[in-house]
Amino acid sequence: MKALTSIVAYNLLSVHRLDAFAPPYPLSLSPRNAIKPRWKTTPNYATTTSSSSSSLSSSSSATTYDLVVIGGGSSGLTAAKFARTFGKTVCLVECSRIGGDCTWTGCVPSKTLLHAAKRAWTWRKMNERYGEGDGDDEDVSGGGRGIMNDACMLRMLRNVKMYVDANRERIYEEDDSPKVLRGLGMDLALGRAPVRWRTLRDPSPGRYMFDRIRGLDDVPFWTYENLWDEGGFFDAVERNHMRGRRMSEMRVIVVGGGPVGCELSQSLSRLGCSVVLICGSARLLPNGEMEASAELKRVFKNEGIDVICDQRVVSVVSLDGETVNRSIMATLESHEPIIGDHILIATGRVPNVERMGLDDIGVKINPVTNGIIVDEKLQTSVKGVYAAGDCTGDRQFTHYAGFQGAIAARNILLPLKDTGVLSEVPSTTFTDPEVASFGLTEQAASDKYGEEAISISFRPLSKIDRAICEGSDGLGFIKIVYKTKSRQILGATVMAPSAGELVSELTAIQAAKMPLDKLATVMHSYPSYSIALQQMAAEVYYDKLKKNQSLYDVLKRAGL
């Protein structure tokens, strides 16, 4: 029996020497302590190893690994796969479902739902725009013409539920299942869960500007975690139908105007529910450009979502027994009551790093974010213990978690070290239109470099031919912030269909340190959305030329 020499902890990572895990350090991999997978079709991999002769036991001193990864989410999986690419021995410890939030409760189900919602919405828009315009109001879910009738919507939603399940399973089976991971030569172990993400109810002081929502413990509520499964949205739709109510009569209160609240509000609304979105901050997507928040609010209002900004929900109470129609009442700071059938809490997530024994080995936690403190190479306050992904309390994105997982593993296993904490991380909120951004907002750039030193290139969607062809309502834009003198891009926000793809081009230009005006000479096809980037760059290029106009006139007169 060899000793456990290193551990990459949690959703991700810590690598540590054996002595750190000597009792009383509570890492336990024994099946006795293991939490059973919540996902019924997940094979029981409580203790599975790639070699039949070795098996992890509660002594946790069975095997030596180059790397032990705790947490099989985006960051942990990337780290473990990185290690195998370099032929290192690795054990992945997962307390629940391999794949983490992204596969099971985050990106994959939410984007599947958004896609279905977009299809339903497009169907409705097609009817309004090109249809006969004499839709039958009798059996429609929203009471307007061209809206999918309830029976049709119900059938569609049953299929959507199947797709949500199938997509999660597919990604799991193809990329992350024990079979695949063992095939890569990893050992797997189901460990107990001293650390879990939880939906934020008691925010750490300082980071979130709101208080506890009173009464939340006593009412049934949805979060991004339980929305997809038993008792979640799809069950509610069935119950609503059995009660003989229309989809539009199912009223959902969504609390939180961040990416989760915005994406899910639009999905539920487009799938026929009546939605009220309550946002504690002054605007939706509060960390981005003002224009995006304002335009998105307009999009939502046009689609029939009630948006209330700058109002926190302070308490919730169950109305069961008091009214047959509605079951939840949320009270705002202003004392205004908001009544609905269901409440979805999307008020942010914090790392739940208590009870992991991190204190015992000296790993420090940031009291404000509740994240594991790491340096720029992702090492924690304990030498050899690394952390990556959401557990660091940094920006919560799958691509960033994966990137950090790879860098942490690389820094642990290979010589020298790379930087794993980035100042700028691109992100996309997958509403329709999408809102994508990277780098500095206008305000942040102005604060950093001074108003005079920066310039803005702005184009509304209404001036983009492709958007006009597609019958866009003109809500959306491309905004590029750049340095006036060098024309280096500092940041950009795109609100448009496929904004996430568009912004990648600008990210690449920035990374290549190419001045914005150079893009004017890079051909884009017409009428793509991306040709707007070339046109915007051309304007910057012409401006540059205009500044030299008198010189050009002289040179031209000289026959050059």
Ligand SMILES: Cc1cc2nc3c(=O)[nH]c(=O)nc-3n(C[C@H](O)[C@H](O)[C@H](O)COP(=O)(O)OP(=O)(O)OC[C@H]3O[C@@H](n4cnc5c(N)ncnc54)[C@H](O)[C@@H]3O)c2cc1C
């Ligand atoms: C609704 C929603 C939609 C989202 N959509 C997007 C999107 O479109 N794009 C995007 O980039 N990001 C999105 N995100 C964010 C993204 O899901 C996360 O940033 C990402 O999943 C983080 O990966 P991670 O590996 O750091 O953590 P996690 O995915 O949380 O993985 C951690 C893993 O560790 C396990 N674990 C925890 N503690 C222990 C322990 N002590 N022992 C063993 N195992 C343990 C957990 O069970 C889990 O499997 C979304 C999030 C939500 C909630």
Ligand SMILES: NC(=O)c1ccc[n+]([C@@H]2O[C@H](COP(=O)([O-])OP(=O)(O)OC[C@H]3O[C@@H](n4cnc5c(N)ncnc54)[C@H](O)[C@@H]3O)[C@@H](O)[C@H]2O)c1
């Ligand atoms: N497409 C994506 O990349 C994507 C999608 C979903 C989530 N995520 C990530 O997941 C994380 C969690 O997202 P989130 O949207 O849950 O959190 P968030 O922290 O981004 O937003 C929380 C929102 O809830 C509001 N709020 C908090 N308490 C409130 C109250 N009592 N009443 C009313 N409003 C209240 C806040 O003002 C804020 O607008 C984020 O870091 C996000 O980046 C990313």
